[in-house]
Amino acid sequence: MWAVLRLSAYVEFNVNCEQYIKRAADASTVETAVSELEKAISYAEENNLTGGVVSIFLHQPRNDIGFWYNNVKCVD
Helix, strand or coil: CHHHHHHHHHHHHHHHHHHHHHHHHHCCCHHHHHHHHHHHHHHHHHCCCCCCECCCCCCCHHHEHHHHHHHHHCCC
């Protein structure tokens, strides 16, 4: 059951946040990139993904969601 819930959460994050960040990186105009980032930021804020570490055992810098959120949020 836990694995199903984790897979579901992963897919939801991928579709509603990660893919918009990728689209922003691939955008050909600044306006398009900002629009795509706004969608990812909105999802992160609505789901309280604005701080903390996203790993249980390994608290590495790459797992610091606060860094990634602040780095993307600076677009505003």
